[in-house]
Amino acid sequence: MELLRSIPQGVVETAATTFAVFVAIRVFNLPPWMKGSIIASGSVGLLLSLFVVQLIRRIGCSVNSVAASLWVLSSTGFITAALSPENPTLYFVGTCFAFVCMASGAPLMAQIYRKHYADEKRGHLFSLSAMVRACVVALAGWTVGLWIERQGFTPLFLTYAGGTLGMAACVMAMAPVRLRLSNRIRWFDAFNHVGQNRAFAKLLVVWMLLGLGNLTSWALFVEFIGNPVYGFGFDADRTGFITSTIPMLAFIVTVVPWGLIFDRMPFYRVRAVVNLFFMTGTLIYFLGGSVFALCLGIALHGIARSGGNILWTLWTTRFADEERVGEYQSVHSFLTGVRGVIAPMIAFTVIQYLGPKSVAMMSASLVLISTLVILPEIISEFRNAPKEA
Template sequence: MRPEPAVAPTLADGADRAVAKTTYFYDRWRGFFYGLLEPGWVTFSLLIAIRYFDMPVYLKALLPAATFIGLLLNTFTIAACGRTGKPTSWLISIIMILCALCISGAMIAPTLALFLAFFMAANILFVQNPPLLVQIYSANYRPGERGTKVSTAFILLAMGAICAGWLGGEALDRDITYFPIILAGMAAVCVVSSFIVRRIPSQPLDRKANANPFKSLSVMWKDKLFGWLLLCWMVIGTSNLMTIPLRIEYMADPRYGINATNFEIALVTFIVPMIIRMLSTKVWGFLFDKINFIVWRVCINACFFTGFLIYFNSHSLPLLGLGMAFIGAAMGGGAIGWTLWVTKLAPSSEVSKYMSAHTALTGLRGTLAPFIGYWVLAHLDPHLLSYVCAGGMILASTMFALAWKSPRMRAA
């Protein structure tokens, strides 16, 4: 029998079981439908822009950057949402309807400029979700179960992404002009997601804690441990994010000696890592709840390190797939850590504020990283790029280890 929606009470460690059960039910469905959108934001949008609209090189970084431009706006979104007094899940529902409208605009756009404007707007709106979702998780789940429960939603997200990536890659290989069908499907998924997420129990955001977007950012230097860890995440994120569009470029551009088909690119850069992400997520979620956070994060960094070195130093599909498998394993843990790590440090009433500061910095590095990546690729070959990014993971792991002296991190 389907659980009935509930209004979530203000919860401490002893979370209400009925609320947690309802949240878990609907969040799993939300995860699957969000997964159906996943390949569209970068992989398919880049293929459409490059191979249908013939997008020039200097604009290639715009689509990957849209996600992070949106994250930069998270603190302002949280402040605006706090003033509405509406339940968090209601706010997410409205965001998803707006996403559907923007994707519909991209579907019928006759020019590259309009396609980019509508699609980037949809992506910017979509990434206003994370600080709102983490507030729901913090309120509705107990500290010792968040990783395990949220990991299930990520597994279903990966399953949805694999299905969409496979079918979408096949469709674009048959005829690139099929892309409006893919975008229509994305818009429909946004509408369905809106109705699903609205059923998740939630409370309005704390108006006082989230009222000033600039005050929300001040937590970065007021809480020095949090600020140091954000710096660690900057190194990790920049090293990883600058490679994301280049993974597609590396396989698609004939000058690198691979010149793969649309389906091969979707298979290696999206489907393979999503499968491994799906298989590894539950393990990472369990470990997130059971072992020290620093040890947990360093293990993820090691997977990224290995994946970069294999992928950007390979030309055969099996080795490219192996490199992306390591990256997929890192993504499985990285998604959980990125979503939940602030719950290890932040007071329960300020989780969304800490998260918005975290996502704002993610937005900053993510906006710059694709442009940096393309610039670096113009001056370094992909092999040297892999060593730069792998070195970033070593540096970040060392920085995380230095945080071990903090009692808060030893207990995390």
């Protein structure tokens, strides 16, 4: 069922990665704060996900049913956006609402993976569904660009609405996962784990630095080549091909190997290697100055994204017991939401006043610092390798 769910999810992901922002730029010419808000709205959903997990503990319903309900609500946002071809405000509100609802269920899937996937092959199983999703994103990133040029965005956003409903149906068909009931809601109770688990706390700091760096550059991938101000001004199909198809092809080729690496290699080493790909890809994309550099940079970023996607989704399963994975992941998602709200605003401000090169250098520097923070753990892993063998 997770493989099946990956198909509509892959279609819907093109909205967040490319086409919601492309429509905002080329159809409505929305101001920078609106474009930044559309990108950040998914992060607002991650902020709210902290409270979603606590609510489930109080009311006792299954993780599956709450995830499905959020995706149904997301479909209403896409429908609203689809029915507003001449109303930029309604498009903005509908798109933001859809992304908020879709992201609010992010920690819930981690709880399902922890319950139903065996520890020794969790990374591999997750990578298979991620590969299916990436195949769909790659195909859709190219075909949707051609479609939107000819048909407009209304049919596309209705398709996104259907995709979220398909995701909801698939998760409801899975065996239900339930959390232990709580007598009262303590909205920020999950943050207690930060003080109790030093490794978890340190990795949250690492993720904050890394995430701010990555999300700052990620927010501008479409803007950089879709807005003529920065020298490219590509149309929808070319923009979709570069920002969705190319990175997803790289994702497809490397995601299963990353899954196997996650299962077999020490965590901190995997994190450092993924970071190297992120830094290199970002710098080449923004500083290369040619179409070839755009393609190479975004491909390297796609390789990093495939490993990063596995790490983002599954890393808490290494640091939490089965019952608490959802809470650990909700803290992680909440803080992802914090940086996800901040990063696009920073990105659009910096590029407006200092240009894209400054964004790239700032992004790469933050990723590098996040890697240096875990350098002691990486050294420790190498020292302990013979003992583990």
